[in-house]
Amino acid sequence: MAxxxxxxxxxxxxxxxxxxxxxxxxxTATRKPKKQPFKQRFLRGLWSVxxxxxxxxxxxxxxxxxxxxxxxxRRLDGSTWTLPATLYARPxxxxxxxxxxxxxxxxxxxxxxxxxxxxxxxxxxxxxxxKEVVIYRRAFDFPDRSEPAALAIVDFNEHGISRIRDNExxxxxxxxxxxxxxxxxxxxxxxxRVFIPFEKIPDLFINTLLxxxxxxxxxxxxxxxxxxxxxxxxxxxxxxxxxxxxxLTQQLAKNLFLTQERSLWRKFQEAYMAVLMDHKYSKDKIxxxxxxxxxxxxxxxxxxxxxxxxxxxxxxxxIDELRVExxxxxxxxxxxxxxxxxxxxxxxxxxxxxxxxxxxVENNYINTAQYRVAVNSHLNLSNAKALNHRAxxxxxxxxxxxxxxxxxxxxxxxxxxxxxxxxxxxxxxxAEKAIQQGIKRVQHKDQNDLQGAMVVTDREYAEVRxxxxxxxxxxxxFNRALDAKRPIGSLVKPAVYLTALNNGYKxxxxxxxxxxxxxxxxxxxxxxxxxxxxxxxxxxxxxxxxHSLNVPTVNLGMQVGLNNVINSLHKMGVDExxxxxxxxxxxxVPLSPFQVAQMYQPITMxxxxxxxxIIRSIMSKEGSPIFQRSQHARxxxxxxxxxxxxxxxxxxxxxxTARSLRWRNPGQYFAGKTGTTNNLNDSWFVGFDNDxxxxxxxxxxxxxxxxxxxxxxxxxxxSDYMKTKKGK
Numbered sequence: 001m002a003x004x005x006x007x008x009x010x011x012x013x014x015x016x017x018x019x020x021x022x023x024x025x026x027x028t029a030t031r032k033p034k035k036q037p038f039k040q041r042f043l044r045g046l047w048s049v050x051x052x053x054x055x056x057x058x059x060x061x062x063x064x065x066x067x068x069x070x071x072x073x074r075r076l077d078g079s080t081w082t083l084p085a086t087l088y089a090r091p092x093x094x095x096x097x098x099x100x101x102x103x104x105x106x107x108x109x110x111x112x113x114x115x116x117x118x119x120x121x122x123x124x125x126x127x128x129x130x131k132e133v134v135i136y137r138r139a140f141d142f143p144d145r146s147e148p149a150a151l152a153i154v155d156f157n158e159h160g161i162s163r164i165r166d167n168e169x170x171x172x173x174x175x176x177x178x179x180x181x182x183x184x185x186x187x188x189x190x191x192x193r194v195f196i197p198f199e200k201i202p203d204l205f206i207n208t209l210l211x212x213x214x215x216x217x218x219x220x221x222x223x224x225x226x227x228x229x230x231x232x233x234x235x236x237x238x239x240x241x242x243x244x245x246x247x248l249t250q251q252l253a254k255n256l257f258l259t260q261e262r263s264l265w266r267k268f269q270e271a272y273m274a275v276l277m278d279h280k281y282s283k284d285k286i287x288x289x290x291x292x293x294x295x296x297x298x299x300x301x302x303x304x305x306x307x308x309x310x311x312x313x314x315x316x317x318x319i320d321e322l323r324v325e326x327x328x329x330x331x332x333x334x335x336x337x338x339x340x341x342x343x344x345x346x347x348x349x350x351x352x353x354x355x356x357x358x359x360x361v362e363n364n365y366i367n368t369a370q371y372r373v374a375v376n377s378h379l380n381l382s383n384a385k386a387l388n389h390r391a392x393x394x395x396x397x398x399x400x401x402x403x404x405x406x407x408x409x410x411x412x413x414x415x416x417x418x419x420x421x422x423x424x425x426x427x428x429x430x431a432e433k434a435i436q437q438g439i440k441r442v443q444h445k446d447q448n449d450l451q452g453a454m455v456v457t458d459r460e461y462a463e464v465r466x467x468x469x470x471x472x473x474x475x476x477x478f479n480r481a482l483d484a485k486r487p488i489g490s491l492v493k494p495a496v497y498l499t500a501l502n503n504g505y506k507x508x509x510x511x512x513x514x515x516x517x518x519x520x521x522x523x524x525x526x527x528x529x530x531x532x533x534x535x536x537x538x539x540x541x542x543x544x545x546x547h548s549l550n551v552p553t554v555n556l557g558m559q560v561g562l563n564n565v566i567n568s569l570h571k572m573g574v575d576e577x578x579x580x581x582x583x584x585x586x587x588x589v590p591l592s593p594f595q596v597a598q599m600y601q602p603i604t605m606x607x608x609x610x611x612x613x614i615i616r617s618i619m620s621k622e623g624s625p626i627f628q629r630s631q632h633a634r635x636x637x638x639x640x641x642x643x644x645x646x647x648x649x650x651x652x653x654x655x656x657t658a659r660s661l662r663w664r665n666p667g668q669y670f671a672g673k674t675g676t677t678n679n680l681n682d683s684w685f686v687g688f689d690n691d692x693x694x695x696x697x698x699x700x701x702x703x704x705x706x707x708x709x710x711x712x713x714x715x716x717x718x719s720d721y722m723k724t725k726k727g728k
Contacts, residue, residue, distance in 0.1 A: 068273050075256055076281060076289060083193050083416035083621065084186045087399065088179040089423045090463075090616070091142065094152070095174050099160040101726075104426060105133055111425045112180055113317050123149045124321040131156045138318070140178035143420055143617040143625055147176065180425045183396060194308030195416070198288035202320055205307070206287065207365055208331045212356060214248040217287075222249045222278030223271050249274040252290040296330070296337050314342070316382035324366055325374035328356040342379050350379060392432065393476035394469035395423055395614060398594070401482070402615050407627055416621030421614050422463030427456050427692070430724040431466040432473040438717035439471045442698065444707055452717060453480040455597040455695045459688060462601050462610035462633075467594070478701075481593045485576075486682045486699060488596055489587035489675035489710070490548045490657075492569075494603060494645060496585045497545050497553075499568040500560045501641040507542035507648065511552035518554075518582050528554050528586060531676070545648050546656035548674065550586055557585030571609060571636040573598035587675060597695040600686050603645060604693050607637030646671050657711055658685065664719040668726065672718070674710030681705055683713030687722075694718050 092108050094100065106128060110116075114126045120134045127134045132155050139149040151167040152175045164172040186192045210217050216224050224247050246254075253273035254266075277286060297304035297313055304313050307330060311319040315326055322330070332352035333340050342349035354375055361371040399421065403412045411417075435452045443450040456466035469481040478484070501507075513536040517527045530550050544552035557565055562580040569578060569589075578589050591599070594612070602609045610633045618627035649671035653661045657674040668689065675684030683698040683706055698713040699706045706713060 064272060068269070068276055071257060072273060072277055072280065076277070076285070081193055081195065081292070081415075082190050083195055084184040084190050085417040085419055086184055087182040087396070088418065088420050089182050089425050089428075090421065090465075091140075091179040092177045093174055094154055094161060094164055094177070096161055096164065101160065102128075102131065102133060102156040105154065107429075108177065108426055109133075109135065111429070112177065115317075115321075120151065122321070124317065135175075135177070137175075138178045138321075141418075141619075141623055142176070143619055146623075150175075179420065182421070182423060182425075185396070185400075185419075190415075191305065192302060192309060193292070193306055194312060195292055196288075196306070196308040196319055198284050200320060201288070201291060201307070202322070202327065204324070204365060205319070205322075205327050205331070206291075208327060208356065208360055209291075209334065210248075211359055211363060211365070212331055213334065217248055218283050220247060220278075222274035222276075223247060246270070247274060248290050249278055249286055252286060252293060253277060255293050255295070256289070294334060296333055297341070298337070314381055323374070323377075324360075324370050325353065325357065325377045326380075328360065328374065329353040329379065332356050342381060346379060353379075392428060392468065392473055394467045394473075394479055394481050395421070395428070395464065397469075397476075397479050398464065398467055398482060398614050402613065406613070406630075407615065407618065411618060411627050414620060414626070417626075418619040418623075420616045420618070422458065422461070422465060422616055423614065424456075424465040427466040427725070428468075430721055431456050431468045431694075433724060434717050434721035435468045436471050436473065438720045439698070441720075442708060442713050442716050447700075447707070449700055449702070450698065450706060451480060451701055452696065452698045452714075453484065453593045454697075454717065454721070455481055455593050456721070457597050457601065457612055457693045457695075459604045459691055459693055462605065462612050463616070464612055464614045465692065480697070480701075483592060484697070484699075484701075485590040485592050485595075486697065486703075487587055487677045488589060488591050489677040489682060489684055490550075491596055491599075491673055491675035491684050491686055492585065492587040492589060493545060493548065493553050494649065494673055495568050495572060495599065496557050496560070496565050497541060497648070498603065498637060498641060498645050499565050500541065500556055501644055502568075502637050503560060503564070505541060505556075505560075507540060507644060509541050510538045511541060511544055512555050513537055513539045513544070513549060513552045516551060516554065520581070526582065528582075542648055542651070546651045548652075548657045553585055554582055558582065568637075569599065572600075572602050573609065573611065587677065593695050593697045596684070596686060596697075597693060600688075600693055600695065602636055603642060603649075604688050606639040607635055607642040608633050609636045649673055653687070658687070658715055660711055660715065661687075661719060664716075665722050665726075668722060670722070672715075674715060676709045679705045680707050680709060683708040684710050685714035685718050687715075687718045689722070692725075694721055696721075 092105075094105070106126075109126050114124055114135070117125045117127055120127045120136050123136050123138050125136050132153060134151070134153050136151050137147075137149060140147055152172065153165045153169075154161060154175070155163040164175050166172055184192050184194075214224075216226065250270050253270050257269070257273060292306040292308065294307070295303055295305055296307070296310035299313060304310050307319055310330060310333075311317065311322060314330070315322060329342060329349065332349060332355070333342065335352065339345070340349045340352050357366075357371055357375050360366045361368060366374070399419070431454045435454055439450055439452050451470050452468075453470065454466070454468045455464065457463065458465055467481050469475075469479040513530070515527070515535060517525055519525055528550050531548070535551065536549070539549065539552055541556065543549075544556070562582065562584065565585060566578045566580060574589070574591065574595060576589065576591065576595070578584055581588065598612050601612060613629055615627075616629050617625060620626050650669070652658050652674070653670045653672050658670075658672050661668075661670055661672075670687050670689055672685060672687030675686075676682070681699060681703060684696070686693065686695045688694065696714040696717045698708055698717065708714075
């Protein structure tokens, strides 16, 4: 027990000792930290927030820079714009061996927007002096080679071109003009644009633009602090926004990548992208992109972007042919395309243009004489609708069909193609005029619904020179030339007679012209009659064709075999299924004007078949040839048979159903064939001279009577076309 008591007594004092030991107390007790001063704590917190925010901001800037850089690179390093295909007519070749009148050459030059002057000094000008025409041709990249701007002096006599000389008076055999721009093939996904490379932009245009919009362009790094400060001061003094501080590089960034939203975030993106672009690309590259992107006008629902298209829209000529006052107006419009719209606000635009001209002369960009001429010039704008109605929808429709059927898909879908066609601007103009005016001449008072179509093709190359699908030549709806399939009447007869001639028949052989009644397999009776309801007993093949007799033709068709006639039609390019009924030899088969033109092509080419085409060649955006029309051809009839037939068709125009051409077109040599269908529903005529085949149809869309025969309707339109072609 004492032992136990001693242990207990020993424990108690130990606790007391521990409690009283100051060292033990310091170890076990919790000490409160001493508070730092407020300023020190604030600075430490501020520093923490600052460096973390700085790191976040730097990371944000880097990420934005990478994102913006990739975005800029994708746009400016590749194809900046998806360009429409450019559609060109055939170039007019001045040749000593081919007939061409002086009036026809002048008409072509006017269609090409060459400027008539008294003395030729610049590209795109021409002058007429008596029997001489002086031309300063534009440079052009033809499919076979590029040709520079060149001057030519063309002399004429009563037969056509007598001499061609260059500017050093060396004699030339040929001289080729640049082709007419017919249209640009746009779509919902492709904007109408004309890309102008930097080296082809006139120096005066660039210098004037920088003078007015960004004088320090070649010295700043995409953003100009001085311009921003200058704009701030000007706006502060005016109490409103009167001047902007954005550089052309910033404007390009906004146009290519941003919206018109007014916010600090958009301004940040604009400035950042401008700095990146300035660092990554040359000043010339940036200017090129800007001038091909800048908005300059509104054409209906379509914006006019880039100086190339704007030059066409405002002045109907290329940018390198603009006069001083036109360059000044274009630069003036850039400041505010709506505010300085020269068509809506001509006085405002004129005042701004004159301001630009004054600064140009003050900075020695032009001399005083140029300034005086320019400042006294009117705006001289082109027709605002010219850009919308340049091409005829009929040949654009034909072109699209040929692109879809005869051109590889990987070619037709490329951006910026140059498509060279066989369309002749003069032939197209004359054909449109013949249809529009001719319909008015032949229609009766109660026939306002009369329509017409015309296809003009080349005899030598089987090319389409012109195509018109109705009297409203700019209407893009139903294409009668391609899709209106109507019975062709007597136009089929040359195929029947050619089948016979190719199988040993002679024009002197006789045919029966007596009453006949034919029965088909089901017992139905058919009795053909001649147009005049007369019978002549026995007639020669030549007489029957010249006078378009029906009964002898039916007898001839039955003799040579209907299947042989059908086979001839198929070889001539008719791809329709044709039933072997006797009525087919009188033209019961329905065809479109274009199909008829194809059918007659072998007749005009010594029996050689070539498919009609409108596309000659296609060039890539880079100027490389990527498609050439096939020269596919085959002999389907003997040249001797075709020559005999052609001579007979000439007699049709002198003593047969088309003999009115003798007094309508005196002195002109033609061959041709009229066609009239039952109830005078359709009036047809196919005629040809030495170089062209013209297929003409007149009728009504509702298939009611046109009250016209082939000679009183379609032939009149053919005659009008040939008169215009000859310059009458």
